[in-house]
Amino acid sequence: MARKTVYRGKSLAAKSDKDPLAPKGRSKHWFGQKGMDGFHHRSWMKNQGLPHHLFDGRPVIGICNTWSELTPCNAHFRVLAERVKRGIYEAGGFPVEFPVTSLGETLMRPTTMMFRNLASMDVEESIRANPIDGVVLLVGCDKTTPALIMGAASCDLPTLALSGGPMLNGRYGDETIGSGTHVWKFVERQKAGTMTFDQMTEAEACMSRSVGHCMTMGTASTMASMVESLGLGLPSNAAIPAADSRRNVLAHMVGRRIVEMVDEDLRMSKILTRKAFENAIRVNGAIGGSTNAVVHLLAIAGRMGVNVSLDDWDKFGRDVPCLVNLMPSGKYLMEDFYYAGGLPVVMKELAENGLLHKSAKTVNGKTQWANVKDATCYNRDVIHSLEKPFKENGGIAVLRGNLSPSGAVLKPSAATAGLMQHRGRAVVFEDIDDYKARVDDPKLDIDETSIMVLKNCGPKGYPGFSEVGNMALPAKLLKKGVTDMVRISDARMSGTAYGTVVLHVAPEAAAGGPLALVREGDMIELDVKGRRLHLDVSDAELAARKAEWQPLESPARGYAKLHEDHVMQADTGCDLDFLVGKSGAEIPRESH
Numbered sequence: 001m002a003r004k005t006v007y008r009g010k011s012l013a014a015k016s017d018k019d020p021l022a023p024k025g026r027s028k029h030w031f032g033q034k035g036m037d038g039f040h041h042r043s044w045m046k047n048q049g050l051p052h053h054l055f056d057g058r059p060v061i062g063i064c065n066t067w068s069e070l071t072p073c074n075a076h077f078r079v080l081a082e083r084v085k086r087g088i089y090e091a092g093g094f095p096v097e098f099p100v101t102s103l104g105e106t107l108m109r110p111t112t113m114m115f116r117n118l119a120s121m122d123v124e125e126s127i128r129a130n131p132i133d134g135v136v137l138l139v140g141c142d143k144t145t146p147a148l149i150m151g152a153a154s155c156d157l158p159t160l161a162l163s164g165g166p167m168l169n170g171r172y173g174d175e176t177i178g179s180g181t182h183v184w185k186f187v188e189r190q191k192a193g194t195m196t197f198d199q200m201t202e203a204e205a206c207m208s209r210s211v212g213h214c215m216t217m218g219t220a221s222t223m224a225s226m227v228e229s230l231g232l233g234l235p236s237n238a239a240i241p242a243a244d245s246r247r248n249v250l251a252h253m254v255g256r257r258i259v260e261m262v263d264e265d266l267r268m269s270k271i272l273t274r275k276a277f278e279n280a281i282r283v284n285g286a287i288g289g290s291t292n293a294v295v296h297l298l299a300i301a302g303r304m305g306v307n308v309s310l311d312d313w314d315k316f317g318r319d320v321p322c323l324v325n326l327m328p329s330g331k332y333l334m335e336d337f338y339y340a341g342g343l344p345v346v347m348k349e350l351a352e353n354g355l356l357h358k359s360a361k362t363v364n365g366k367t368q369w370a371n372v373k374d375a376t377c378y379n380r381d382v383i384h385s386l387e388k389p390f391k392e393n394g395g396i397a398v399l400r401g402n403l404s405p406s407g408a409v410l411k412p413s414a415a416t417a418g419l420m421q422h423r424g425r426a427v428v429f430e431d432i433d434d435y436k437a438r439v440d441d442p443k444l445d446i447d448e449t450s451i452m453v454l455k456n457c458g459p460k461g462y463p464g465f466s467e468v469g470n471m472a473l474p475a476k477l478l479k480k481g482v483t484d485m486v487r488i489s490d491a492r493m494s495g496t497a498y499g500t501v502v503l504h505v506a507p508e509a510a511a512g513g514p515l516a517l518v519r520e521g522d523m524i525e526l527d528v529k530g531r532r533l534h535l536d537v538s539d540a541e542l543a544a545r546k547a548e549w550q551p552l553e554s555p556a557r558g559y560a561k562l563h564e565d566h567v568m569q570a571d572t573g574c575d576l577d578f579l580v581g582k583s584g585a586e587i588p589r590e591s592h
């Protein structure tokens with residue numbers, strides 16, 4: 001017999017708020033009850049000083065907060081949550097803030113990516129288990145955005161995402177510096193002997209000088225832009241700086257709007273359609289967005305049951321030029337982007353040229369076109385037109401061949417034009433420890449025509465799919481003035497990084513993919529235009545090597561084991577296989 005876990009065994013398919021199982025009525029099954037259960041549900045809540053009229057059936061709005069002092073990019077979220085609450089109260093709702101697992105990119109080991117799916121489970125179960133009719137997701141640092149959207153998608157309530165906003169521009173001496181991007185530059189300068197350790201220390205505070213997330217077009221800003229382009233956030237969500245009072249105004253308006261969304265039964269599934277994903281893929285190309293968006297959007301689509309594939313990234317992003325002159329591809333930062341008009345200008349440019357589904361619906365109840373048609377560009381050096389783009393190649397290139405049968409990705413806008421077609425000798429690092437131990441060895445047999453290959457850093461390998469794919473170049477080549485080389489791995493790359501870097505090779509080495517079989521001295525061909533990645537070794541030789549291949553030792557217990565046993569490969573979004581899809585927000589049975 002199937003285990004019964006839902007109230008009356010019914011799903012939330014009803015649309016009218018007269019139906020007790022409609023989202024607006026969902027919380028009534030806790031707070032609207034009489035007798036002992038109603039007493040339980042209301043009485044303990046009242047210890048927070050809540051008056052009885054809040055339990056009169058008004059929409060209960062969960063504010064899903066990733067605030068944490070260990071996630072510095074989200075450390076201002078308590079303030080933001082208070083502003084959302086103001087809006088909710090003003091619109092007649094009942095706000096309830098709750099914490100979920102936070103994912104601090106700069107501190108968590110081995111990598112936040114390993115915990116994205118864990119956090120998404122926390123979000124999904126927290127929403128479903130509680131008397132919540134609609135949800136506001138407070139997102140910011142890289143993985144907090146996809147984790148919360150994935151978890152909420154599996155519940156499919158009316159949901160609005162609010163990004164925390166980027167930090168103000170960094171400034172070191174007379175140089176404008178960007179989060180992450182300048183860390184790589186500083187490390188290279190230190191390796192080349194042109195920057196001292198004390199100067200590096202001084203630059204730390206110069207880079208991170210306000211609340212907010214990375215202010216380059218790294219993964220956080222990319223994902224904030226994805227929120228807006230998917231229609232899940234209000235217009236201007238992506239770029240208003242965290243320290244700008246208009247970010248608090250946006251939070252206030254989010255609070256007002258989510259109450260209306262519950263009344264309108266405007267659920268995630270009505271927003272996150274195939275059209276919304278196609279829009280987001282094109283916007284990613286136009287902003288020169290992070291390669292990380294590929295895995296995150298694939299995972300979100302998987303939760304929603306929308307059929308989006310890795311090839312869609314090439315199909316819809318291939319002809320989209322990069323319009324935005326932001327680091328790491330360009331020279332400006334998110335603060336400049338906001339002053340120039342922000343993402344609505346980019347989306348208007350795409351829409352006017354047939355590259356955006358104008359009719360896609362958004363959380364404010366309007367179409368994308370209605371939201372962006374009046375956008376004005378105030379600085380064409382920051383946001384270029386489609387006619388005169390910043391870079392011709394914006395989207396993500398998906399590469400296939402005998403080295404990446406399930407695909408690999410490369411970000412052309414961050415790569416060197418002269419290396420987009422290249423044949424070179426492999427210099428192989430078996431894992432990240434091997435790389436660290438040998439890369440700066442003066443005896444390492446490598447020159448600028450070599451191709452650096454890194455194995456065992458994929459979803460299972462690191463474990464968790466770390467951002468080490470943009471391996472720093474050997475010190476001896478940096479000292480010679482070499483600035484880029486072809487690098488290939490099954491790892492990811494920080495959205496703030498740059499270079500001719502082939503990432504997400506699938507299947508990964510730890511899963512026995514062909515990458516595991518590459519040996520020192522093999523010749524590799526990269527042809528970005530032809531979308532090809534080829535290992536010039538015969539099939540017979542590869543089969544012989546495969547017979548000798550030994551898998552890595554698996555984790556013995558805990559979440560690491562669950563992750564390794566169930567994580568999917570990069571080309572399908574790296575979700576845990578049993579989390580794909582959604583279960584809705586059915587009401588669990590009473591525990592007493």
Ligand code: FES
Binds near residue numbers: 141214
């Ligand atoms: Fe949090 Fe970059 S470290 S957004």
